[in-house]
Amino acid sequence: MDSRGFGTRIRQSRDARGWSQEELAARADVSRPSIARIERGDDVSTATLVKVASALGLAVEITEGDKH
Template sequence: MPSVPTHRAAFGARVRELRTARGWSQEEFAHRADLDRTYVSGVERGVRNPTLDVINHLAKALGVDVMEFFSR
């Protein structure tokens, strides 16, 4: 099985960090972002490569600017 690219793993970890800071389960977050829970799981694990549209959905659901995913 191929390894997860570092940039996708870092992005997924940031999404997970923002989600858990709100106390949301993956299921609740997926519902708010209008995405499937398994897709959100894949994003957080770095196995999915989300499009800009999906990144925008994630940001809106979390109530953050897209750049929040890329800054610490």
């Protein structure tokens, strides 16, 4: 999944719980702007992605990309 698709999944999961970006940020122990960056598909650290996914009960799987 690319970063934009991941961001969409995070937003959908957050919305399904009725959480604001601020609430998700507090639950994940990250800043609200970090949540906004994830949802836009911007680059954030893997550690931040894992914290946010964990707060939503989602798993993050890191795989090798295509080799050309």
